[in-house]
Amino acid sequence: MLLPERKKELDALCRKLRAELIRLLYKTQSGHPGGSLSVCEILTVLYFEKANTGRGEERDRILLSKGHAAPMLYLILAEKGFFPKEELETLRHIDTRLQGHPCMNHTPGVELTSGPLGMGLSAGLGMALGLKLDQNPATVYVVLGDGELNEGTVWEACMSAAKFNAGNLIAIVDRNHVQLDGAEEEIMPMPHLEARFRAFGLDVFSCDGHDIAALCSAIDAAQAAPGPSVILAETVKGKGVSFMEGKNIWHGRPIDRESFTAALRELEG
Numbered sequence: 001m002l003l004p005e006r007k008k009e010l011d012a013l014c015r016k017l018r019a020e021l022i023r024l025l026y027k028t029q030s031g032h033p034g035g036s037l038s039v040c041e042i043l044t045v046l047y048f049e050k051a052n053t054g055r056g057e058e059r060d061r062i063l064l065s066k067g068h069a070a071p072m073l074y075l076i077l078a079e080k081g082f083f084p085k086e087e088l089e090t091l092r093h094i095d096t097r098l099q100g101h102p103c104m105n106h107t108p109g110v111e112l113t114s115g116p117l118g119m120g121l122s123a124g125l126g127m128a129l130g131l132k133l134d135q136n137p138a139t140v141y142v143v144l145g146d147g148e149l150n151e152g153t154v155w156e157a158c159m160s161a162a163k164f165n166a167g168n169l170i171a172i173v174d175r176n177h178v179q180l181d182g183a184e185e186e187i188m189p190m191p192h193l194e195a196r197f198r199a200f201g202l203d204v205f206s207c208d209g210h211d212i213a214a215l216c217s218a219i220d221a222a223q224a225a226p227g228p229s230v231i232l233a234e235t236v237k238g239k240g241v242s243f244m245e246g247k248n249i250w251h252g253r254p255i256d257r258e259s260f261t262a263a264l265r266e267l268e269g
């Protein structure tokens, strides 16, 4: 059970992270606001409440398969002390450790290089099976976009996860119903998503992906499930900035001065 005080703290942290994200992306004039804003609570709950984010072999592995949300991941890794906060200013600069998409060879705290969608669950499954062989108690969390589920590799990974009974693998889908160039219904409808995952052999849990307590409970339930599981976290793309909410145009567009001021007024006003 998440104590109300802790929930308040994490909600406040999310508000701060959203405002920092807008500042960072405005300064960088590049990056992906929509999917970074929608995944904020999911990553916050993992890094600050549920996952073992120590540095040892028994740490949980958190893989951001939707790598374009890297700015939110970097803000959180800096908050966790993986690198200095001043380094955030180098986002997307030449020779930076903070590339537009996460790179495990350069960036402390990044467990998987990502960017090409559809890879993370397969990589996570490999890690999960390796950890099991080593009798390592760590969990592998893979955070996916819902547009990313259009990739066939995701479903191949589900079949294999069920066959090899990867009980230490938890997928979390940032279910914002929008992808790069449109809404899910328009680009590639995915009705009955729960049933689809179930048919592929996963335990399925659903929750409000902006509700810290609901996310914690869903992760507890997924942990208790014996096999691999998926959490469908219902979110809003661009969450927290009214004119970005649900709008695919804010998937990856530079933030102009007027929008920057309006966004910060909403987030901090």
Ligand SMILES: Cc1ncc(C[n+]2csc(CCOP(=O)(O)OP(=O)(O)O)c2C)c(N)n1
Pocket: 034, 035, 036, 038, 066, 068, 115, 116, 117, 118, 144, 145, 146, 147, 148, 149, 174, 176, 178, 179, 180, 181, 237, 251
């Ligand atoms: C294999 C692949 N195809 C296309 C892209 C370009 N791309 C980047 S993000 C994106 C949309 C992703 O949508 P979704 O998974 O729903 O992410 P979110 O809504 O959380 O931002 C696309 C098509 C890519 N990164 N990788």
Ligand SMILES: [Mg+2]
Pocket: 145, 146, 147, 174, 175, 176, 177, 178, 179, 237
């Ligand atoms: Mg999406």
